[in-house]
Amino acid sequence: MNFTRWSARLPGTQRRAAARDDRSPVPSARAEYARPETGPRPPDGDTHSDTHGTSPEDRGPALEDLSARDILGQLPALVALVYGPDHRIAYVNDAYTAAFGSRPAGATAAEAMPELAELSLLPLMDQVLRSGTPRTVKSRKVRGGNSYTVTCTPVRRDSEAATGTEADDDGDGSRKQTGNKGKNKDKSKNRNGNRGSEDGVLVYAADVTDHAEAAERLRASERRHRETAVTLQCSLLPQELEQPDDLRIAATYQPGGTDAAVGGDWYDVITLGAGRTALVIGDVMGRGVRAAAVMGQLRTAVRAYARLDLPPHEVLQLLDGLAAEIDASQIATCAYAVHDPNEGRLVYASAGHLPILVCHEDGTVHRAEDPTGPPLGTGGWIHTSGTIALPPGSTAVLYTDGLVERRSEDIDEGVAALERALSGAKGSPQVVCDRLIRSLGVTAEHDDDVAVLVVQHPARTGTNAELFHNASLDLLGGIEAAPRARAFATGVLTSWRFPVELCDLGVLAAGELVANSLKHGTPPMRLGLRRTDRRLIIEVTDGDDHLPRRRRAEPADEAGRGISIVATIATSWGSRRTPGGGKAVWCEFALPQ
Numbered sequence: 228m229n230f231t232r233w234s235a236r237l238p239g240t241q242r243r244a245a246a247r248d249d250r251s252p253v254p255s256a257r258a259e260y261a262r263p264e265t266g267p268r269p270p271d272g273d274t275h276s277d278t279h280g281t282s283p284e285d286r287g288p289a290l291e292d293l294s295a296r297d298i299l300g301q302l303p304a305l306v307a308l309v310y311g312p313d314h315r316i317a318y319v320n321d322a323y324t325a326a327f328g329s330r331p332a333g334a335t336a337a338e339a340m341p342e343l344a345e346l347s348l349l350p351l352m353d354q355v356l357r358s359g360t361p362r363t364v365k366s367r368k369v370r371g372g373n374s375y376t377v378t379c380t381p382v383r384r385d386s387e388a389a390t391g392t393e394a395d396d397d398g399d400g401s402r403k404q405t406g407n408k409g410k411n412k413d414k415s416k417n418r419n420g421n422r423g424s425e426d427g428v429l430v431y432a433a434d435v436t437d438h439a440e441a442a443e444r445l446r447a448s449e450r451r452h453r454e455t456a457v458t459l460q461c462s463l464l465p466q467e468l469e470q471p472d473d474l475r476i477a478a479t480y481q482p483g484g485t486d487a488a489v490g491g492d493w494y495d496v497i498t499l500g501a502g503r504t505a506l507v508i509g510d511v512m513g514r515g516v517r518a519a520a521v522m523g524q525l526r527t528a529v530r531a532y533a534r535l536d537l538p539p540h541e542v543l544q545l546l547d548g549l550a551a552e553i554d555a556s557q558i559a560t561c562a563y564a565v566h567d568p569n570e571g572r573l574v575y576a577s578a579g580h581l582p583i584l585v586c587h588e589d590g591t592v593h594r595a596e597d598p599t600g601p602p603l604g605t606g607g608w609i610h611t612s613g614t615i616a617l618p619p620g621s622t623a624v625l626y627t628d629g630l631v632e633r634r635s636e637d638i639d640e641g642v643a644a645l646e647r648a649l650s651g652a653k654g655s656p657q658v659v660c661d662r663l664i665r666s667l668g669v670t671a672e673h674d675d676d677v678a679v680l681v682v683q684h685p686a687r688t689g690t691n692a693e694l695f696h697n698a699s700l701d702l703l704g705g706i707e708a709a710p711r712a713r714a715f716a717t718g719v720l721t722s723w724r725f726p727v728e729l730c731d732l733g734v735l736a737a738g739e740l741v742a743n744s745l746k747h748g749t750p751p752m753r754l755g756l757r758r759t760d761r762r763l764i765i766e767v768t769d770g771d772d773h774l775p776r777r778r779r780a781e782p783a784d785e786a787g788r789g790i791s792i793v794a795t796i797a798t799s800w801g802s803r804r805t806p807g808g809g810k811a812v813w814c815e816f817a818l819p820q
Contacts, residue, residue, distance in 0.1 A: 305375070305434070308382065309336050310427030314352055316340070317427060326373070326434075343430070345369045346377060352428045355379045366439045374439035375432040382427045456516045457482050460491075460676075463523035469496045471504040472759035473568040473695075475683040477656030479664060483629070483675050491518035491559065492627045492678035493526050497533045500801045501764050501813040502568045502757060505533045508580065508625035508680050509561035512602075521557050525550060525603070529563070536803035539563045539576035540610040543600070547578065550604035559603045562625055566617060566682070569697065569757070573623060574806075576612045578603045581628060581642065584649055588620035588686065592646045612806075620686035622659060624649055629675035630667055641667070656681040694760040696723060702741065702752040712741040712754050716765075719756050725763070729816060732796050733763055736814050739789040740767040743775060743812065761820075762798070766813035774802045774810055 296318070299306045305323040307330070309316055314336035324330070327342050336343050336352070343349055346367040355362050363378045460482065468476055478494050491511025499505055507529050511518045528549050532542045542563050550559055562583060564575035575583060575595060579602030583595040595615040600608045617623055624645070631641030648666035652659045659681045669677050687695060698719045702708045716737040720730040737754060744752050748769030757764040777790045790812075794800050797814035804810050 305430075305432040307340070307430040307432075308427055309352070309430070310382075310425050312353075312356065313337075314349070314356075314428065323432075342369050346375065346432075348377060348379065348430070352379050352430070355381050355428050356426060359383070366435055366442075368439070373434060373436045376435050377430060377432045380429045380431065382429050384425050452515065456514075456519050459516060460519040460522070463519065463526060464493055465495055469498050469504075471496075471498055471502070471566075472761050473502055473684065474504055474566060475656050475685055476506075476681065477660050478678070478680045479657075479660040481664070481669060481671075481673065481677045483673055490514055490629070490676040491522035492629065492676040493522045494625065494678050494680045495526055495529060496680075497530055499533060499536055499565065499803075500799055500815060501766050501811070502759065503536075504566045506564045506566065506573075506623075506625060506680060506682060507533075507561065508627065508678060509559055510580070510627045510629075510676075510678070511557060511559040513557060518557075521550075521553055521559065524553055525559060525561070529561075536801060538612055538804075538806060539565055539574055540598075540612040543576045543578050543603070543610045547603045547606060547608070547610070551606055553604075555604065557604060560628075561603055564623075564625070566684075569755070571616065571618050571684075573615050573617045574612055575615065576600075576610050578610065581626065581631065581638075583615060584624045584626075584642075584646060585615055585617055586622045586624070586649045586652075587618070590650045592650050594642070594646070617682075617684050619684050621684050622649070622652075622656075623682040623684075624659075624663070625680040625682070626663075627676065627678045629673065629677040630663070630669065630679060632675065656683050659683075691760075694758070696758050697756070699753060699755040702744075702754060704745065704750055704752065708745055708752070709738055709741050713738045715754065716756065720763075723758055726819070729763065729818075733765060733816060736793050736797055736816075737765050737767075739793050740765065740812055740814070743767075743789045744769045747771065747773065747775065748810070758818075760818075762818055763816040764813060765815075766811055768805060768809060768811045770809040772804050772808060772810050774804065775812060 299318075300320045302320060303322055305326055306318075306320040307316070307323050308318040316330050316332055316334050316336065316339060318332075319330050327340070330339050337349060343352070346364070346369060348364070348367075351362055351364065359381045361378060361380045363376065365376045366374050367377060368374045461480070464480055465478075468478055470476060476496055478496075480492065480494070483490065491509075491513060493507075493509050493511075495505075495507040497505040497507070507526075509522070509525060509529075511522045511525070513521075525546065528546055529542065532545050535542075537545075543561065546561065550557070558579075560578055560580040562575060562577045562580040564573045564583060566573055573583065573585075573595075577583075577595075577599040579600065582599070584592055585595070586592045593615065595613065598611040598613050600610045615623075626645070628638065631645050632638050633641055645663065645667060648663050649659075652662045652666075654662070660679050663679060663681075664677065698715075700712065700715045702712060713734050716734045717730065720733045725733070733756075737756070741752070741754060744767045748771040750770055752767065752769045755764075755766045755768070757766070775790050777794050778787055779791075790800070793814050798817045800812075800814040802810055802812045
């Protein structure tokens with residue numbers, strides 16, 4: 228193929244000028260697009276010289292002896308050449324013909340090359356022809372299922388043709404300009420009379436079907452893996468949060484976007500009895516199913532340790548050893564806090580986790596700074612507990628680093644931004660959750676998991692406040708302590724207008740707990756009664772740290788039945804060691820609704 232009037236500018240090739248008949252038709256109809264005849268060239272027709280002084284037999288076939296048609300025809304990629312604003316077909320190589328069939332020269336691409344429309348190339352070719360800038364589209368699929376990466380390159384006429392001149396060889400090696408301006412002017416016009424009619428576009432398409440299918444299989448595998456991790460993660464999180472009597476709680480978990488693997492963020496709410504509530508937030512470092520599986524094990528362990536009603540730092544101490552046993556290379560952070568309605572504060576411990584934030588009723592925000600130990604699984608650290616006030620009307624927020632961490636800023640700036648957002652967030656816990664997520668710019672395409680736990684201690688007034696009462700009595704010991712406790716319980720429960728049956732059961736339980744404390748405990752002793760909108764709580768504290776246990780008394784035994792009686796008549800019961808030394812034994816009765 229002769230590309231005299233086209234500047235394909237292939238690397239390593241030399242463009243040659245050849246004589247051209249002014250009367251020849253447009254390139255697509257010329258005989259020069261016919262496949263060249265085989266056989267040796269006449270010596271006098273050879274326009275190339277051996278620049279190195281060697282014979283053709285010694286140096287082999289020279290690259291400049293090959294026409295562009297010869298080169299493009301042997302390429303495994305699909306090549307097509309079109310010209311003019313209608314993109315009329317000038318040439319297609321053998322690979323193109325094998326893929327899509329033969330294409331008639333001179334026909335428009337819109338009519339004879341439907342595959343270009345399937346690849347959405349026709350508008351792109353218009354743009355390339357106008358701008359003269361090459362464009363590439365990657366991995367476009369045709370109806371047959373194959374995928375191609377296509378490059379469209381502008382092909383301009385030779386400068387001689389563009390200026391309306393012809394170069395003729397007069398036979399003795401000299402060149403002269405022939406033709407007249409009017410004739411050449413006509414030749415530089417297209418059928419509509421516009422210049423540049425023979426400017427064209429070279430379409431080069433590489434078959435990337437195998438690569439595209441492999442990439443799609445990889446994406447499908449990653450999607451399945453992510454869906455599995457998300458399903459596992461969500462199934463291990465609480466399906467329904469426990470709602471304590473004294474707190475209002477909401478939580479949100481949002482997995483990272485499709486380009487981010489699911490992490491191991493989790494939260495939990497655990498009712499400990501006697502009105503106390505444990506709040507947990509954690510983050511397993513890592514991604515995918517493994518991180519979600521480790522998270523599930525840690526969350527289960529936290530719930531088991533919480534049932535022991537241990538101080539927060541002891542729970543984290545146990546959890547630290549378990550995390551090292553699960554996977555020594557898997558690091559996790561965790562914050563564990565306990566709320567006691569009688570104290571109006573959070574007692575917490577942190578293993579490398581971000582600080583708890585508490586917003587008071589006036590909008591001021593306090594940060595629980597210390598104490599904070601290293602992440603779980605590191606070992607060799609003695610955790611300690613701290614406290615932060617949570618009075619009525621305040622809101623506490625526990626969160627993971629995905630909410631506040633950004634690659635472009637320090638994490639302290641993210642925590643400060645969360646403080647500002649929290650100070651202005653009002654409404655129910657779920658509304659506060661949603662507002663914090665929006666304020667921190669977390670979207671569905673966020674690059675990390677986000678878990679947020681919002682805890683409100685509501686301020687009660689009016690009729691609602693009448694449902695919550697506290698009463699307590701200090702017991703000095705002696706034989707009169709038990710009768711005094713029963714009399715006190717009778718008067719308080721009657722004033723709270725409980726049914727007679729519930730009053731009798733409450734008085735019986737209070738008497739048994741006080742008797743057990745008098746027999747096995749040490750001063751100081753105290754009886755506490757508390758009612759909420761859903762339950763009656765009776766608790767006795769003393770100075771001895773020996774925890775009672777329920778046991779089966781023999782018929783001949785005169786003692787050992789007190790805790791069994793309490794466990795039988797009450798909805799639930801339990802015991803725990805108190806921070807200052809001693810213990811507390813409690814029981815609960817569900818109120819009729």
